[in-house]
Amino acid sequence: MTFVLPPLLAESVTRTTFEWARIQSNSDWIRPILVLIVILLFVRYMYRRDAEELRPWWKWLLTALRTAVFLGLLILYLQPSWRSEREEVRNSRALLLFDTSLSMGLSDADPSAVGGTRNRSQNVADALEKSDFIERLRKTHDVAVFQFDDALKPASVANLKKVSPEDEKSAETPPPLQRGGVDDGNEPPGRDAGPDTAPDWKKLLAPSGTETRLGQALMQLIQQERGTPVSGIIVFSDGGQNAGISPESAVELAREAKIPIFTVGLGSDKQPTNVAVSDLVVPARAYPGDRYTMTGYLQAQGMPGKTVVVRVFSRPAGNGAEVGEGELLESREVTLGGDGEVLPVKFELLPEAAGRRTLRLRVQAPEGDRNPADNAREADIEIIDRKSRVLLFADGPMREYQFLRNQLYRDRYTSVDVLLQSGREGMSQDADAILDDFPVIRREMYEYDCVVAFDPNWKALSIQQIELLEKWVADQGGGLIVVAGPVHVGQNIRGWVHDSAMSTVRNLYPVEFYDRLATVDGGVFAGKEAWPLDFTREGQEADFLWLADTATANRMAWNDFPGVYSCCLVRSPKPGATVYAWFSDPRAVQGGDQPVYFAGQFYGSGSVFYLGSGEMWRLRAVDDTYFDKFYTKLIRHVSQGRLLRGSSRGVLLVGQDRYLLGNTVEVRVQLTDLRLEPLEAPNVKLQVFAPDGATQTITLRPDPTRVGAFLGQFPALLEGTYRLELPVPESDNERLSRRIQVKAPDLERENPRRNDVLLSAIAKNTGGRYYIGMESAVAMHGVPPLTMQLKDRTSTVVLPITPDPREKEAWLRWIMIALCGFLCFEWLVRRLLRLA
Numbered sequence: 001m002t003f004v005l006p007p008l009l010a011e012s013v014t015r016t017t018f019e020w021a022r023i024q025s026n027s028d029w030i031r032p033i034l035v036l037i038v039i040l041l042f043v044r045y046m047y048r049r050d051a052e053e054l055r056p057w058w059k060w061l062l063t064a065l066r067t068a069v070f071l072g073l074l075i076l077y078l079q080p081s082w083r084s085e086r087e088e089v090r091n092s093r094a095l096l097l098f099d100t101s102l103s104m105g106l107s108d109a110d111p112s113a114v115g116g117t118r119n120r121s122q123n124v125a126d127a128l129e130k131s132d133f134i135e136r137l138r139k140t141h142d143v144a145v146f147q148f149d150d151a152l153k154p155a156s157v158a159n160l161k162k163v164s165p166e167d168e169k170s171a172e173t174p175p176p177l178q179r180g181g182v183d184d185g186n187e188p189p190g191r192d193a194g195p196d197t198a199p200d201w202k203k204l205l206a207p208s209g210t211e212t213r214l215g216q217a218l219m220q221l222i223q224q225e226r227g228t229p230v231s232g233i234i235v236f237s238d239g240g241q242n243a244g245i246s247p248e249s250a251v252e253l254a255r256e257a258k259i260p261i262f263t264v265g266l267g268s269d270k271q272p273t274n275v276a277v278s279d280l281v282v283p284a285r286a287y288p289g290d291r292y293t294m295t296g297y298l299q300a301q302g303m304p305g306k307t308v309v310v311r312v313f314s315r316p317a318g319n320g321a322e323v324g325e326g327e328l329l330e331s332r333e334v335t336l337g338g339d340g341e342v343l344p345v346k347f348e349l350l351p352e353a354a355g356r357r358t359l360r361l362r363v364q365a366p367e368g369d370r371n372p373a374d375n376a377r378e379a380d381i382e383i384i385d386r387k388s389r390v391l392l393f394a395d396g397p398m399r400e401y402q403f404l405r406n407q408l409y410r411d412r413y414t415s416v417d418v419l420l421q422s423g424r425e426g427m428s429q430d431a432d433a434i435l436d437d438f439p440v441i442r443r444e445m446y447e448y449d450c451v452v453a454f455d456p457n458w459k460a461l462s463i464q465q466i467e468l469l470e471k472w473v474a475d476q477g478g479g480l481i482v483v484a485g486p487v488h489v490g491q492n493i494r495g496w497v498h499d500s501a502m503s504t505v506r507n508l509y510p511v512e513f514y515d516r517l518a519t520v521d522g523g524v525f526a527g528k529e530a531w532p533l534d535f536t537r538e539g540q541e542a543d544f545l546w547l548a549d550t551a552t553a554n555r556m557a558w559n560d561f562p563g564v565y566s567c568c569l570v571r572s573p574k575p576g577a578t579v580y581a582w583f584s585d586p587r588a589v590q591g592g593d594q595p596v597y598f599a600g601q602f603y604g605s606g607s608v609f610y611l612g613s614g615e616m617w618r619l620r621a622v623d624d625t626y627f628d629k630f631y632t633k634l635i636r637h638v639s640q641g642r643l644l645r646g647s648s649r650g651v652l653l654v655g656q657d658r659y660l661l662g663n664t665v666e667v668r669v670q671l672t673d674l675r676l677e678p679l680e681a682p683n684v685k686l687q688v689f690a691p692d693g694a695t696q697t698i699t700l701r702p703d704p705t706r707v708g709a710f711l712g713q714f715p716a717l718l719e720g721t722y723r724l725e726l727p728v729p730e731s732d733n734e735r736l737s738r739r740i741q742v743k744a745p746d747l748e749r750e751n752p753r754r755n756d757v758l759l760s761a762i763a764k765n766t767g768g769r770y771y772i773g774m775e776s777a778v779a780m781h782g783v784p785p786l787t788m789q790l791k792d793r794t795s796t797v798v799l800p801i802t803p804d805p806r807e808k809e810a811w812l813r814w815i816m817i818a819l820c821g822f823l824c825f826e827w828l829v830r831r832l833l834r835l836a
Helices: 026-050 056-078 120-130 133-138 165-170 214-225 247-257 399-410 463-476 487-491 500-508 537-541 551-560 616-621 626-638 756-765 774-778 785-789 805-832
Strands: 009-020 080-090 092-099 141-148 152-160 230-237 261-265 274-281 292-301 307-316 327-335 342-349 355-364 376-383 388-394 414-420 450-454 479-483 523-531 533-535 564-569 578-583 596-603 606-611 650-654 658-660 664-671 684-689 695-702 709-715 720-727 735-743 770-772 795-801
Touching: 026 056, 056 805, 080 805, 092 214, 120 133, 120 774, 133 141, 133 785, 141 214, 152 214, 214 230, 214 247, 230 756, 247 756, 261 756, 261 785, 274 355, 274 376, 274 735, 292 307, 292 355, 292 376, 307 342, 327 342, 376 720, 376 735, 388 399, 399 414, 399 450, 399 616, 399 626, 450 626, 463 479, 463 500, 463 606, 479 626, 533 537, 537 551, 537 578, 606 626, 616 626, 650 720, 650 735, 664 684, 664 695, 664 720, 684 709, 756 770, 770 774, 774 785
Parallel strands: 092 141, 092 230, 230 261, 261 770, 388 414, 388 450, 450 479, 479 606, 658 735
Antiparallel strands: 009 080, 080 795, 141 152, 274 292, 292 342, 307 327, 307 355, 355 376, 523 564, 533 578, 578 596, 596 606, 650 664, 664 709, 684 695, 684 720, 695 709, 720 735
C-alpha cells in the first residue's frame, strides 16, 4: 500500500509577469528588429513607387496597414505570454513513527524499564498526554504521525499543523491539545488536525501487529518524504526487528536524503524472569467415558532447568474464578526449558458427566516470577452424550464427497446421512442413512447439526425445502458448508445462480455471483498446475483452519501443501463476510481481484462456510491426517450455534475460540422473547471479563438484516482468557456465556528485551541521537532535549503555474482577426484606388 501525505504550507504568494517566450536575453531582440526594419523599408519603398500618382496620405495609409500586418506577425513570432508562479513556504516536518506491534503490549516490571508494570504502549501514551512534547514540536514543525508493525501506515490523525504566529501571540504557549476530537472512524487517514485537537494516544498506539518490520517502515517512510523539508524522524520502539528488510538499508537511504533519525528505546534491556502459560488447547467437545487430550504450553525466561508444578482444575462453566478454581484433576512436575522455549505439557483427562466445564491450567511459579497474572489459563469444553449429526448433500459423488463420507462414517461420535441426487435406487453408501429426498419437515431437518453441500442442484429442491434450510441455519444455529463444483456453479453458471426463485439460496452464500449483465462470465477456472492458497490475516489466525496445534506449525503445514488446480469465479465476497484465503493463480484474476477460495459469514444464529472447489482431499498427499483435521474442525466451527446452544432463548457466537493479542473480537447473539419469537430491543448488554479481572460492558446493536440478532465487537488487548456473559432479557437471571483465548504470537515473545544496539546504531549512523525511555526523550519536567535537536528545515520554493491554454488561444484568435482585417482593408483600398 502506498500513500502520500502532502506537506502543509505556511504561506503562499502568487506573481504574474508578462514576457516574450522567444526572448531569453536582450541580444535576442537584435535579429527580429533588424529583419522588421528591412521589411518595413522595403514596404515603404514599394508604396512610394506604386502610389506615386496618389496623394501622400493615401501612401501613408497603405504603408501603415501593411506595417501593422508585419508587426502582428512579429508579435506572433515572439510568442507573448503571461507567466505565473507561486512562491510557497513549506513548513519543516517532524515525523513520529510509533511501534504498534504486539511486543508493545508487554509489561516490564524491572527498574530499568520506566513505567512500572504498565505495558509499553501505555507508557508512551501517558508521557505524550502529560507532557508538552507535541506542543513544542509544533512551534517549529508540522508533526506527521505514523504507525508501523507488519506494515507502515498513517495514523488516524496524520498531520498536526504547525502553530501559527497568531496563535503564539494570543498566548505565551500554544493552545493545549484537547482530547476526544479526533478519531471517530468516519474520516480517512491523512486528515489534518487543527491546533486544538490531538490524537487519543491510548487508542492510537494500541498494539495489534504480529511482526515488527522496523527497517521496511523506515525505508518506505524515507522514500515517500524525500521531497519534503524533513527535520528528522523520531522512532518510538523496543527495537524488536523480527521480519522484513534489515534497518541497515534504511540507514543508508536516510544518510543519502540527509534525514536524521532519533530513536526512543522502550521496555527493559534485561531478559525478564518469568514463566507463563502461553496457550491452552482443549477440544471443543468430548464424550463421557472417552479420554481427551488437553495441552498447555509453558514459556519461560531466565529459568532454565527449574522445576515447577502444573495443576489442572475443573468446574462448571459459567462460574467465574472468584468461586474457586474447582476440582483438582491432575498435578505434575515439569522441568522448564531454555529462554523463550515453548514446552508443551499434555494431560489425558477422562470426562464423566455431560455438560459444559471450564478447565483451568495453573503453574506454581518459582520465586522471582515477574508476572503472576500469566501463570494460568482457562478454556471451556462441552461434554456431550450424543453424536453429531451431519448430512452430506451432493449431486454427484465427487472425490471430496467420498473422502469426507468415509471419514465421518468411521467416526464413532458422528452420525452421517447422505443424499446423492444422481444416485440410483438400491445403491450402497457407507453412511448411517441414505436419503431419497431433502428433508421437508422441521423434525427431520432440525436433527442435523451440519449440512455439507457438494455442488448440489439447488433447483431440484422445492421452495418449502429451501425455506426450511434457511430457517434451520438462521434460527436453529445450523452449520452449512457449501463446496463449489464444475457442474452447477461452473458450467451451469446461468442456472440456479441467476434463477429468481433461488434468491434464498444465494443469500446463504458468503460470496456474490456475477449477474446476467456482467461483462465477465463466472464459472470454474481450472489450470494444469497446482497453486497454493493465499491466506489472509484472518485466515492465518482462524484456529478452525489450523492443521497443527500452533500458529507456526500450522503455517508450515499449509506451506507444504502444493495447492489446488481450480476455483469457482465469483464477483466478490459479500459485505460482512470474512475472506480466509484467495486462489493465487494470477491467470484467474477477474476485475483486478483474485478469486475467493475460503470465505465465511454468520447467518442469523448459524454459520456458512464457502470453498471455491472440492480439492481439500489433496491434503492427504502431504499428511494422511490433514484432511480429517480440516473437516473435523470446520464442521465443529460452523456447527457452534447448535453444539454450544446453552439456552432455548438464544445463542452467543464469536468468530473463533482463539485470538491473537490486539485482534478485534466480533460478537453475535441471536435472542428470542418469552414466546420464543425473535426479540425486538434497541440493544442488549454484553459483559466482558478480561484476564486481569476488569469488567467491560459492550452494547450490542440490532442487526438491520435480521430481527432478533445483535452485533458488537471489542479489542482483545490483554493476553489470557476472556469470559463473555450476556444476561438474557426477560429471564430469571438466565445467561449466555462463552470463553475465548488471547495470546501473543511467538515471534513477538521470543526476545522481548529492548534492543539498545540496533536503536543506537540507527541514530548514530544517521546523525540522530538515541534516548532510553520516554522520560529522557520528552523530559516531562523542563525543556525536552529531543525537540531541541530537530533543526528548522522550513524552505521556500517557487513553483510555476500552468497557464490556462484557453487564454492563449483567445489572444491568438484576436491577433489573427486583426491581421485579416488589416489585409482585407488594404485590399479594399487598393481596389478602390485602382492599384494593381
